[in-house]
Amino acid sequence: MKIMFFLISLMSAAALSAAVPFTRTSDFTPVTIGERARNAKETMFFAEAQLKYGMFQNYLHYWIDRPLFWNRATRHPERRFAYMTYPSFMIDVEQLRKYEMDGLGAFGMHAGKFRQLKQADGFLEKGKVSDVMILPQITYGEAVVRSDTKPDEIVDMLKYCLESPRMPRINGKLLVGTYNYRLLSAARHKELMKQIAEMLGRDDFLIIGDMDFGRLRKLQAAFRKNGMLNRKQTAELEKLITDVLDVAGGIQLITTELIRPSGGDYTSRYDTSFFDNCTSKALEKIMARPEYKDKILGFFVNQGYINHLSGMNHGEYGTFTLRNIMRRVLKHNPDYVLFFEWNEANENTCFQPTVYSGQTVGRLIKYYSRLSKGKPFAPYAGENASIPNLTLSHRATLKPGEVLRFELLNIPDGAPEHTITAQLKLTDQSGKVLLAFPEEKITSTLLGSIDYCVPGEAFAAGSVIRPVLTANGKTYTDFQTIRIDPTMSWNYKAVRQNLRDMLNVGEFKFNVRKLDRNRYRFAVDLKASEPLASVELMNLEDEIAAAGAEKEYDAENNLIVRLALTAPPHASSREPGKIRVLNASSPGISANYLANVDPGAWKNLPDGSGIHNNFHLWTQETVYFIQISKKDAGKAVIELDFKNPDIGIKRIPVDIVEKNGVYAVVLNPKTALRAEALKMTNLPDLPQSSGQKHLNWSGTVETDTPYPVFTVRAIGRSGRIYRSHAVMPVQIPGAPFQEVACFSETVKKAVKVKIPEALLPDIHYLFGPDSGAMLRSDSGRYFDGRLGGGFHYMEAFSHPLTKVAAGDRAPQWVRDGKEWLLRFDGVNDYINFTRETFPQGAFTLQMEIRPDCADRTMVLFRHFNYFLGSLSLFIRDGRLYACWGEKNLRNFKFATSLPVRNGAWNRIEVKYDFSRLAFTVNGKSEIIPFRGRAYAFKSAIFGGHDKREYAPDEPLVFFKGDLRKLAIRHY
Template sequence: MKLKICLAIALLSFLGVSIRSDIFAEENEILDAISSKTNKEYEAGRMELLKMRKESEKRKPVLERPYVFVRSQTKYSGRLYVSCYKWHDRPLFANRLLWDEGESDHKYASFRKTFELYQSYGLDGYATFAWPDGYKRTMKVIYDTASQMGLSPEKFHIMLETASGKNYLEINQDTLNLISGNQYSFRIGGKSVISSYVIDSLPPEKLSEYIKSLKERSGDKIIFLPQICFVNMKDEKGRSFNIHQVHEIYRKNKGALPLGMINIMKEYLRSYLRVCDGLYIGHSSSNPDVTLDEKFSDEVLFPLFKSVLAEPEFNGKKIFAACGKVGYTSYHGAQSLSRDGTKTLRKFFELAVKYRPDLLICPEWDELNEDTGFEPLLAKPMSSQRIIKYYMSLLKGEKLTSNPGDDLSIPNLIISQRRQLMPGWKMDIELLNVPDTDKGEKYTVKLELLDVNGKSVYSSDEMQFNTAELKDITLKLPSENFKNCQVLRSRLTINCGEKSWISWLDFGTDSLAEKQVFLDGLPFTVLRPTTCWDQTYFCTPLRNVLRPEKADFKFTADKNEMAPGIRGVQTSADLKSKEKITMLEVVQDSIEQFAWDPKNEFLQNDTDRQLLSLGWHYVNNPHRINITFDVKLENAPSAITFSSRIHSSAPQTPVMNEMAKASPAFTEKSGVWNLAQYSGAADHWQKNRLISIKKSDMEKAVITISGKRKSGNLKEKDFSLTIPLKDFRSYNLFSKVFEDGLMFSLETQYRPYCFPMPLDSCEAKFNSTVIADNPNGILAARAVTENGKVYWSAPFAVNSNPSKETVPVYVYSDTAGKGIKLDIAKNRVPDIKYDFSPSHGNIMFTSAGREFYGHAGGFVSAAIGFSGGEAANFSIPFNLYAKDIFKGADKPAPEWVKTDEGNWALKFDGERGNFLVLPNTVIPQRAGFSMSFELKPDEVKGSQVIFANKGCTFGGFTLEAKNGKFEIEYVRRTPLDPTQKSYSAKYFKTNIPLEAGKWQKITLTYNESKVFLSNNDKIESFDLEGIGLYLQNSHFGGRGDKTKDGVIPFYKGLMRSLEIKHYVE
């Protein structure tokens, strides 16, 4: 579930409403009205804030101590067997064996593992949504699991939560009976607590009707707790405003709010308290640099809620709940709340320790696509567990204890650093000692940073710690100092008197005196010149780093490329450990490129074979059609297909704890793929079939897809596609998007298709070719053990010889607070020039690497091979095909045509929603760029959007032609400029024309201080600073929201070239 920090944008995006730029004008009107309050009103408000803090101390708690729950998405915690590589992180204990024969796809084995982890945190219980119609599938399984495990109802509780939709609030009677009657339901005063999510999207009058019904149907055995996010407030003149605007006023006025605003917020809370059984703080705010603004929570939100609850009408009678978070960083959505190492998590728990709410409810345990997860993750193995366990000991008044199996000769120290970074961002390295003993022992830590070749580029002073004290030392280093580094590796020297803890990192080293320090085991930061698509953190407890007996990894890049920007890397591994290894993979930047599978489930280890993946999607309104099709293979007698046993659960699932079955694709006399004809849906959910073929057959092999649409705009219309396989013997990708948005793709499946079965061995050894699809990628092996330890090998740079020639790269510097110029090796800086030809169908190749591939009319996730979410729906221009925003957009793909000059071009029809979508790193969020493209418009409309850096929310630039002249819009943040709003939009009207019937080369350039626009020989520039609001996909072709005069601003005409350089000459 999504609730982004910027509510005005987030709720529109979440609900599928058109994201309009004039939303900024509407917000500014409210902000200006509030800002115009007199100094007297602000001074009165400042005094009221101080008064609230004192009043809040009078509040009588309902419970003897804060009880802590973490809310889960059951689709993950109940399905830890799900084995897909869709995110840049995953559960530490994900395992295909956590599947069982239960009647639901939510499995007892997975919930059992989840509940064991909850207990290891010291949490009071498990919270999740009371999913509509989810009683048998989910709710019963959750409660039955607790019972089967024999958990104590006094120590482990279950709390269900609802949302504001009618189907959520009218809780199924069977589920309501569980809530009100089951011994594991969390109760206060004999009544079970039902929590909620953004429930104030309903007015209290309407909400009270639902609560009354729930209480009647449960026999008055429930308590309803409303999560308040201030989404329905009105000012004195009846104008709507939200908590984001309150925070903006607070920030701009140095911690002051007008008294009238505070009184409105108080009355808003009272209106819900009078129909509910308490209040639940749902909101938190970010600083412009997306770190948590804990001062706003500490000085406004917590005193506000607690002081109202302390009023005589409510004191001691109503529940006080607060939320806890770790962050919010979505690959396709907003990057709106940084984990900030482990600081965000700790700040929320410090607020709970200070204000003592009755309940602390933390969303979410396992929302992978938003990095909101509290669960143990591969990049954060047990870091949250160790921190929360410490705070739970404080809240419960219990003795501190270490984790079972911990090596107590190593301090309980967590090192946190970004997974990817680019020059300009601060390189924050957090060292956190988490007490797990009352016996204090002093120790020192010295940190060095090394580049990919092992050269030291930074060394810290010794830092002092005590094992019995919670202490954070964070180094904040200007990353532009490391502009020539491809990675930054941390080397730690830890000393406690005469004993040194460095030895556990010294494989083959007998003593410190030799000073041979090996860094294998710890993760590292990949330093990219201009873009970071992964803005999450490593948070690594030293005690969760695997210490193998043997670790030998070698990488050698092939001399010749497989395809432009694509290179094979010969990789060998020899790993031996005392702990059982479950997974051994090779990771490029943050994507798994290889997973060792000695059982060879998909014959991927057979060097004489090639594994292919056939996929299908659909892009249109409505978002799904039903199709049937056959697949015919010709001249491929070696072809093998794979199938899994399907279990009769509800819904049905593949049997994940069994290997897929390989079977010949041909019957004896037939060329038809020997699988049942596919009959089902095509939509934004990824569907694939695997085929393994001997490479010797592929010269003449041909695959043909033939089928019929059973619904949609072209119902009963046939489709067919034939693809020769001769070019798929090493690396290739092809897609075809039909007129109605039905898409088929075929690619060499070089990345792992799913998790292999657990290795279940103390040894792992392989020799294999790993495909590096980023010419500047960083490869490393990663091992995971059964008991939750992780090991990283030394990194390997695919580009081992950065060029001596440099190019000027402009980046936003956190240190300087503005854009700066850096000279960086030219062959490290992306120069993304697209191949404008139909040789790969609708996929747009570039030698800059697969990370930058575009897709004409299809999901960009199919082009780059990474979804960043459960489904592909966020990987197209959001406004084009969302919630029937407009009628008539029924043809997403532009057509390939030959120009009069004999070149290939994309033809956009200007009416039916044609688009070309590009991945989210094509336009840098924090660096300059120069984008050039050639257009030949058929006509110049009153309004047509040519280019937009917008996905499911705002990114940065939009280029629009209005009445024949270009206009530029930039939605930005200026993180270190206190005079600017947290986010804002800048608009520039130009005299640069867009002319019909002629080719013109248009160039948009930004260097972090100016923006330039040119069309052939005409050029204009404007002063401009800041960074793009969020990292987002980009697209050409138009935008699906109508202008005020009813025009849908699609581009009509030809496009024949596109190049984006991440440097500015």
């Protein structure tokens, strides 16, 4: 049921109106176990694992979340690179037991994955673990390529797995999952199965297949168009299922397709309409046939996909996506369920306990596991069952126009039925109530949620909201604060806080005062009820300091430099050499333990000035932290000395890093290998577990955020979390305001909100070579542009399909009288900007260029990584030309009549406000009515790339010419 409420607002004048609308819905749909006769004794629950992620890796800053039970002590004891360690893996095993799951799914194809699978199996054997298993999975090629698969690797994996007692069996046969099974035809699979059985000399295994997605999508499209399948289409769907069952040992299904309406939420929704009306009925009919009674039935289960790096996000909606899918899955009484995924940090699909998700998912899976097995429900071991088993889920940050959702979830735990009385309120940081939702009565034995949706534009941009929940007479305040960012949004992950997972803090004092332009002094006094794993100081949801970290990284006395080495696709290399710090006494160098990145087995130089190593440069950054005494920073130099003559010796002036915050250099002009030195003003590495209960902690932090929002987060060793109120030591100016257009996901159209000018990014780029291969901004380092670069995951030049000619890729600094300009060679030069520098919303883009046009269409600017964001700008036939990739993937093309002078300076401006696109060249304008939305947040590029998507039809070339001005305004 859905009810619209209009409450008299207690909000500030910055709200849209005095009436704050919200919707209330509830979902207590019961879960039933179907009557299908399983082949497995009980439904088995697995989660697909990425074994390359461990509890010891450094998840800070690059990722938005991390394992809740991280532990640096589980790193390799000899400082060696490792994907996995035994103590780290056993933490996962402990959590799987708490979930009452059966184990992990693991890829076993290809040498590296097979080694990891065997290593995980060996860890289980070492720990004498008999209640957690490894479900082996075969992988077929790459998702983007229709490739064949030779049986040798499959046979090698099956030989090993058939001998292990820690792999699941059904009726005496090894259960084997698959990934990308659909890439091969049914005929090829039939041939492959025969080959495998002959090579093994046995057939006691069950390889599970899935349906051909290409054929399935055509049927889904027909259903969306007509609301049903005709007889012929229904027969085709049934054949899709039997094509798998006739060859494989069973079938594994996905119950959803992704729907993303142009006028809807930013995130896609997992839609079950086709499954409910078509697949489910066909499946029941076919699985009831005698010839398929021995076939295995499995399901993939998602809870969301939140990729803060790619821009592709599929909504969790609290826990609704997970619960909605599980209702459909258990209705078919499957033999197994494979949750997607256990620990994928890039995509935030983690079923593993994390800092954002807490232990709510574990409680849910334990509920489903017991329901499917007919066991009585029970609480988590060691928790306080007198506290209502309620979880409040909501985002940590959003922007005006987006929907602010709250899910209040109840999970039955076996206690006798009673009524839970609960009420949610939203307050400001002073405790003033902004919005009070209705008092709710919840039956404790029912799994389900009450959900509220509030327009994000109803709250003042820059404000911080604190949820307060009263349950059975007790008030809980220690939830994640909610920050309304004026224009930027790339973190769509929900924070799930169960009341039983709140850390009990008896005493808490927290204050922050500003020292000078960007330095702040803080003090924290905290007494917790249990030993602490960490106490961290946060700014804008990012970790900037941790209690005890100063013993390892002394930011008070040392300059801490983050040195990152990287390479474009196809140019990865091992480079022997040295990193030295000259003109400094006793510098320190340590590695950053990023997942999947090998920092090498370096050796310290005899004179203590640095390290010698065989450095690995590839698309992901290989990072080292360098500590230099602030007394030496003015004269110190970081020297990179490689044996490769194409690199030679490169030097980074430390005083520039300290002053400007960054310095970059192209190491190899032939292959674009790159080094970037960044002044660290946030926490370098994961905190080490303190074990203390009482903490009195103070220090000084630095930030280039003009209006910081500080909070404290304390995590107990049990996984319970305390989140403090926010402290905002710099008052946001009340005026002047700008009226800024944004798209309201509530009313499905553009609206205007008043935002203080001080909060609006108005980014002007500073032209000068001081920071090397960087283009600095006047609005903070986040917006700095890279001259070349953009190689790591989901940046514009990270994908091998984005082809770029050989060379250094960096435009050159050229002196033009008193000014500096950037000169682009038209071959491979570009500037790369990180996500949301160019926003999804309203914008003004300004540039001054002197093009050297060829006859071919030239790229000026693209909001694009290797897939579209929104705007692409070109010079075509001597005129300004634009394309726009809209949220529903429509491609709009705008051929203006505005001439761009060749060999002369041109002032170009593009402005958008959700009602029109205004193009201006040298004072002449063309205005085009337009209301499109950006497809996704992405990186942005000046000068490239020449990928022919959402572009004119003809071949493209990189920009050739000069650039002397660039500005991006978020309004």
